Amino acid sequence: MDECTSAVSMDIERIMYTHATNLGITLLTVSHRQSLWAYHNYILQYDGQGGYLFSKLDPERRLALMEEKQQIEQELAAIEDMETRLIAMEAEAASY
Structure with a gap:
């Protein structure tokens, strides 16, 4: 999902992501909201210079x-x- 929660409250965001997770949906999210990290296991972060970091997310x-x-x-x-x-x-x- 690409910036899918930018127009919703954090409460609705939590409901959406919790429901998707409970349904067994694999989530791939493009977002600036750090609150969404709780629903993901990995992070892919671009450095703006052609490089990137892909790692397990805590x-x-x-x-x-x-x-x-x-x-x-x-x-x-x-x-x-x-x-x-x-x-x-x-x-x-x-x-x-």
Whole structure:
């Protein structure tokens, strides 16, 4: 299914996927919704440069890693902002 749940609530999405799974339907989904990972065993992810990753999917572990990555990226961005501010402060202090 290609972005099949983009226009429905997460409750309806859960009902759809649970029902399909209970019927024994093999699911192949194209989506950006991480909530759908719970209904799949494998993930195929393209890197945008001609490469891809195909691997077994552990949705809980993958979500935890993504959350940790986002947190680290935010912390790194804050460091960059502080370094920029420090440089500006040093330049301003040098002019006095």
